[in-house]
Structures are given as C-alpha cells and as structure tokens.
Amino acid sequence: MRITCPLCGERDRREFYYQGDAVMLNRPEPDADASVWDDYLHNRDNPAGTTRDLWYHESGCGSWIVVTRNTVTHEVLGTELASDVKEAKA
Template structure:
C-alpha cells in the first residue's frame, strides 16, 4: 500500500506508523467501573468498508495524517493533514 503525504507526496507504507482510528474516544470518568475502563482501553470497532485512520510519517517529514481508506478493497480514498482537520473543526 502507498500513502500520499500532503507534504512529501506518494510514499511506501513502510515510512508511516499506524496510530489507530481517527475518531475521538470518550474517556470514562475517573470513578467509572472496571468494565467501562476495560471497554475504553481494549475494545475498538473493526468495520469492513470505509474507515478513517491516523498515521504518522515517521520515515519522512513527521506529519500526522488522516487516511480515509476502504478496508475491503484496500483503496486509499483520501489523505489529509490532521492539523488541518483540527483547525477546521475549531
């Protein structure tokens, strides 16, 4: 798989470090139950189809990018700088 870094252009996947889902997680309250904390720490959705993931361009410019991709077809649909998305939502 190849990813397009908004700064560096198209690069091999080996230059990037996968961080996980690019969605906000709702952290439980400090007094939450063990079951709620276990769910928060260990359980994530694993959908088939379109996902948004957070990747770090470790072997390149050091940018954090959000990759929209299809887990069924392995198509990369879009890459965006995470900082641009954060600024747009503020």
C-alpha cells in the first residue's frame, strides 16, 4: 500500500505507524463521565469499507496524517495533515 504524505509525497506504507481510527482526534472533555471515557478508550468499530485512520510518518517528516481508505480494497482515497483536521473542527 502507498500513502501520500501531504509534506513528503507518495511513500511506502512501511514508513508510517498506524495509530487507529481518526475518531481519536475527538477526545472527550476531561470531566466527561467515566462511561464516555471507557467507550473512547476501549471500544472500536471494525468496518468493511471507507474509514479515516490516524497514521504517523515515522520514517519521514514526523507528521500525523489522517488517511481516508477502503479497508476492503486497500485503496487510499485521500490524506491530510491531522493538524488541519483539528483546526477545521475548531
């Protein structure tokens, strides 16, 4: 699988470290109920189809990247810097 880093260009997947679902960018508030934190930390979906994942460009520029991809075909549909995703939500 090839991933296009927004800063470095197209690279082999082995340069990146997979962190998980990009929903991790949506942390609960510090004072949220324990059940909300439990759900955030321990429960994950395992969808077949399009997902948004968080990847770290470990062997490259060190950027956190949100990768939109299809888990069935392994096709990468798009990439963006995680910092841009967080700023867009603010």
